[in-house]
Every structure is written in structure tokens, then in C-alpha cells.
Amino acid sequence: MKSSIAEVKVLKGEIQNLLLWSNSRTVATTLSSALDNSSEAKLRVIQKLLSKLIDDSKKELHCVRCHETFTKNRNSHNSCEIEHEFDEARDRIYRHWEGWTTVMNCCGHEVENDNFPDGFCSVSAHTTHASQVGYYDPKEGTGNSGIVPCSVKGCLLKEGDVESEDSEVSSDEEEEEDEENDCDSDEEDY
Numbered sequence: 001m002k003s004s005i006a007e008v009k010v011l012k013g014e015i016q017n018l019l020l021w022s023n024s025r026t027v028a029t030t031l032s033s034a035l036d037n038s039s040e041a042k043l044r045v046i047q048k049l050l051s052k053l054i055d056d057s058k059k060e061l062h063c064v065r066c067h068e069t070f071t072k073n074r075n076s077h078n079s080c081e082i083e084h085e086f087d088e089a090r091d092r093i094y095r096h097w098e099g100w101t102t103v104m105n106c107c108g109h110e111v112e113n114d115n116f117p118d119g120f121c122s123v124s125a126h127t128t129h130a131s132q133v134g135y136y137d138p139k140e141g142t143g144n145s146g147i148v149p150c151s152v153k154g155c156l157l158k159e160g161d162v163e164s165e166d167s168e169v170s171s172d173e174e175e176e177e178d179e180e181n182d183c184d185s186d187e188e189d190y
């Protein structure tokens with residue numbers, strides 16, 4: 001019995017919803033174990049369906065924030081980590097009866113006494129879009145002096161390292177400053 005066009009549309013919607021709303025790790029492991037007993041023909045179909053992902057996994061890109069190499073398929077909202085930066089000249093120090101609080105110039109993170117700062121200064125997705133990066137401003141002295149453009153860092157970019165035209169921006173590609181870094185479940189999600 002052949003399904004009608006309407007039925008196929010409903011089926012497609014159901015599968016898409018299931019993929020989008022399920023835990024991504026669960027989708028991946030379910031698909032992966034379903035491959036165990038698949039015929040070559042089925043494997044070829046899956047390979048074709050995942051061709052964009054396969055292409056992405058082979059294409060090395062250069063992050064214009066942390067200057068590391070990454071691939072799109074492995075990039076996630078917390079792949080790009082930048083350390084805080086102590087800056088004696090610019091950090092503000094408030095003394096109080098318990099000791100002192102340092103307000104870090106890089107992002108406003110507060111550190112008590114001589115403790116080490118928590119987490120990272122910036123946790124976000126790797127990006128090839130300089131417009132998405134809050135670079136250090138040497139004139140104003142604002143930002144983290146570790147976050148500088150490739151031209152300052154002296155990166156030798158090969159053709160294709162940085163995508164030029166791609167205006168498609170992932171919605172989770174945001175700066176998340178001051179993130180408390182006590183979440184250890186992130187690896188699970190990707």
C-alpha cells in the first residue's frame with residue numbers, strides 16, 4: 001500500500017520533530033546502533049543524508065577568537081574558551097574588612113583576595129566571523145588583551161581557513177561572559 005502525499009508529509013514532520021526535540025546524544029547513539037546490522041545500501045543512504053556533516057568534518061576552519069583550528073561538526077556553544085587575564089594596571093581593587101576584591105578588567109569578574117578566578121573569561125562557539133568577536137580595544141583598554149584579531153596574532157591563514165561569504169550564523173554562537181564553569185555535563189550534549 002502506497003502512502004499518500006499528505007501521509008508522507010505527516011511522517012516527515014514527525015521524524016523531523018523527533019530529531020529536533022530529542023536529546024542530541026540519544027539521537028546519535030540510536031542512529032549509530034541502528035547502523036550495526038544495516039546493509040550497504042542502507043549505509044549509502046545514511047551517508048548521503050549526512051553528506052553535509054561529512055563535508056564539515058573534513059573542512060578545517062580557523063577560529064578568529066582563540067586562533068585554534070576547528071571543524072563545524074565538532075563546534076559547540078562552549079568549544080571556544082578564553083582565560084581571564086590579570087591586569088595589575090587596570091583591574092580595580094576594593095579593600096574591605098575581610099580582605100580585598102579584585103574586579104577584573106577583562107570582563108568584570110570578581111575575585112576574592114588572592115584566589116584564582118573561576119571559569120573562563122569567555123566561553124562560546126568557535127567562529128570564523130570577526131564581527132562576532134569582542135576584541136580587546138587597546139585605545140580604551142577594554143576587553144581581554146588575549147582576544148585579538150588574526151592580524152595582531154600573526155596567524156598565517158591558508159585559503160579556506162576562514163569562511164568569507166558565509167553569513168549563516170549559528171544561534172548559539174554567542175559570547176557568554178562570566179560563565180560559571182562548574183557544569184561538567186557539556187561534553188555529553190555534543
Ligand SMILES: [Zn+2]
Nearest residue numbers: 084106107121
Ligand atoms: Zn575575564
Ligand SMILES: [Zn+2]
Nearest residue numbers: 063066080126
Ligand atoms: Zn575559538
Ligand SMILES: [Zn+2]
Nearest residue numbers: 064067150155
Ligand atoms: Zn587567527
